[in-house]
Amino acid sequence: MVSDPHEIANVTGTAGIRYMLEASEGLPLDVLVNLPSCVPASHLSTSGAELTAADLLPFLEHPRVLGLAEFMNVPGAVGASPDAVEKLLGFRGRPIDGHAPGVRGKTLAAYVAAGPWADHESVAPDEVLEKVAAGLYVFLREGTAARNLEDLLPAVNAATAPRLAFCSDDRHPAELLGEGHVDHMLRRAVAGGVDPLLALRMATLSAAEAFGLRDRGAVAPGRWADLVALDDLEGFRVRAVWFRGRKVAEDGRPLFEAAPGADETAVRGTVRADLARLDLDVPARGGGLRVIVAHEGQLITDEEVVEPRVEEGLAVADPARDLAKLVVLERHGNGGGYGVGFVRGLGLERGAIAGSVGHDSHNLTAAGMDDLSMRTALRALAEAGGGYAAALGEEVLGLVPLPIAGLMSDAPIERVREQMDALLHVTHTHLGARSRDPFMQLAFLPLEVIPHLKLTDRGLVRDFDIVDLWA
Template sequence: MIWDSRRLTQLIDVARGRVPAERCLRHCRIVNVLTGRVETSDLAVHGGFIAGWGHYEALESIDAENMFLCPGFIDGHIHLESSLLSPIQFCAAAAPWGTTAVVADPHEMANVLGLEGIRYLLEATDGLPMDVYFNLPSCVPASPLETSGAVLRGSDLFPLLRHPRVLGLAEMMNFPGVLASVPEVIDKLLLFQEHCIDGHSPQLSGLDLNAYLAAGISSDHECTSLQEAREKLSRGMVLMIREGSQSKDLARLLPAVDDHTWPQCLLVSDDRHPDDLLREGHMNAIVNHAMALGLEPVRALTLATWTPARHFRLGRQGAVAPGYQADFTLSPTLTPWVPQRVFKKGREIARNGKILVPGDLFQSHSPPESPMALAPPSPEALAVSPQPGLLRVIEVQEGSLFTRQLLVTPKVEKGQVAVDLDRDILKLVVFNRYRSDCPPSLGFVRGFGLRKGAMATTVAHDSHNLMAVGTNDNDIVHVVETLRRVGGGMAIGSTEEPVAVLPLPIAGLMSDEPAWEVVERLEILKARAASWGCRLHNPLMALSFLALPVIPELKLTDLGLVDVSTFSFVPLFQTQ
């Protein structure tokens, strides 16, 4: 907002009651996150800002019908790409649930398209009826243990710091690099010392945690236990309590929020998948879950409004008070919070779950071309010869990004290590989609339960190569080839049945279709996976995190099998 004397003088005059407000909401029960109380009053709005509470004349009066009114929700850490929706379609899906601002990490897009991808997101989020702020990605690539589509150094990020919606540096996943004072990491930390620097440090403790915080990093959304959360809070860290579609930490970490620590806590989604977004909501669903777990309602709302605004220094957002941006929602009940009407800068943008903004706003911006340099795959390239020792197998855990390492005696058929359906051991493959001359990386996984066919996706955190899991090599190759031809997306099928595909033309990460259409296609994929024996709630999303080499314990990247605890490659077979 650029102020001038006329705008400021007019707001002062309205607040004093000397001239009528643009509109006044009558009979509100205002959730005051500054005091923790609910107060009944009228609310005057003018020029996109709150003029004040009390008796006001207005050009337009809206009867709030004694509904509760609270600030618009702010998601303090989200990857827009994980919604599988373009920024415009994400806004259309999330705003009706009461979200009026998000702080996004364009890490996924940047790993595929570099600066070009970040600039696309900045352009595509400009002028939306939702404030989309950004923290610039700190780790592109996420680690030296994988191949991404780009490499971004501090000098590459520097020109973007001047953008008004860039707030700071996003999750510093390379905590070993911080602790070792790796020059490239230090350069980025120095560049952002006067800005917010978000963290990502699962299980970091003691002196190493001290060192990580001393580098200027101020938050974490990767706590694995209540004890870890309390230690980080005690040392001044802001606790982002995540309740996303894939990783759910709220029940475990909520006891860390008390009368002393709540100002250091906020609720975040991190990743919100499109089906969850349409059916359950966004921040409203997390707030309601926190209430159901026993968190006092006004405090729950505060952790999705006031505390994220304070952490990210959003000076006129996060509260309903004079001079604040007029972002708020109305709900007939305090608990659960059911956003029936949503206002952004004083203008109603959604009602009863439907966006009210004119459709011409939701025109797509042309994204950069999505990379797909992968050559046609062959079954022969997927063969694994047996070796001495036990086979390392990745075990998936439902509702968590963490995996376990299993050591098993391999099943051998025709001189090759084979899939073992009786023990639910499937083949896992990662193809480098940025280069045509790289062989696939091979591994094995347990926990999918798939009895036939194969699944593949170009949403494969964090470098987003093409990843597949399957019951046999021919099906894996068939599904991968189908996905290669469409240029990226998610797919499931076999050589005996048609391959079902969700195309993701924007960087192989996002669709440009409306949310309902994306969800329809995703449901087809999930239903087929379930009919073929898969036990996971969202198998393609679970698959997408098996290449993430910064979350313990064992992962597979395009370069090989990674032991995250040692941040190093390990062979497929462990010898005695």
């Protein structure tokens, strides 16, 4: 597993990286780490830490640290900003993962020349082929919010497969347990017409080569005996797993003891939001309201200008038009700023939902049809130390606590799935949500490095610029 502790680093800095390395010690699974390159993701949001090249380079001494994780600051790489150049040069010769949504032409050439090796943000086959032609490895993504795999399968053939691999990039417990991970992507690819051996190559050797791992990825002399036995090349059910030549799982059962836990002191108690100063009023100014349009199954959003619903001089949510109010509140104790906007596409009819998972700075995000419900949901998160919540008026209808950095649970994955299923149930039945998983959609609405319109604690962001809420 090649991981990026970017999320927890945005909350707790280097302490979060050390925690993830410590927590993954002693497992019959190599958890390899690419160091988070963009903490914060940009200057347009407030995170809990700021990591420079000097903060990251000492981690290269760790045997499980590979290189630099997805470099999201495309303008910094292309425009040679000092901070970007320092990081890219500091990791030259090491794997540098990329992040280039919709980047094409000369901008793509400049970005690749700056150092990134790979990209996982493609949404169309021609985008995949252009990035492969530019020398990148391309990871076909199938997560919970972003489901791009099926659209990208036409780009897979014998010539491109050596430069293609699979990735999940944010996958919830329900999908991990119900559908799977890379095994699920293998099933989808083969069902979509990809030759099974090409699909397996993408899942193993191509992925290893993309990260410069020459000691694994194939059954061959001199490579680690990290092996998976499958029932067939259609359902890809895993019969048994070997790690370093030792059988560690069979028929879905682990044959090993759990590793000891890591010290969680530095990654708890991270929600320090100032709810008292939060003002959700949006005085109507006349003219059109810039609205974020979210799409299920995609991270990319659109912008729409609408005539607001106005009550007592204030622009308010409008359930009849699927128009929810949206707020992002700084929660790291770094000023307590907030941004207020509006969003369509979550499908709420009443009440509010909120989460402390808000890529990439992970501030508190809430969307709702009335201010009281939004405040109730935010207060529930603050009291729980983070998580996901649904509220109607003063009542908290459901809560999934995520006390570790406001991002992770300390409960077993099966218990987290039960909690999440219960939360989604009340969100659908009591709040009328039509989206399959509005919480996953909500988590990406503050992600300002993905086009086109997002909201951070500093305001409405369109393509790396702050824009006015009113058009």
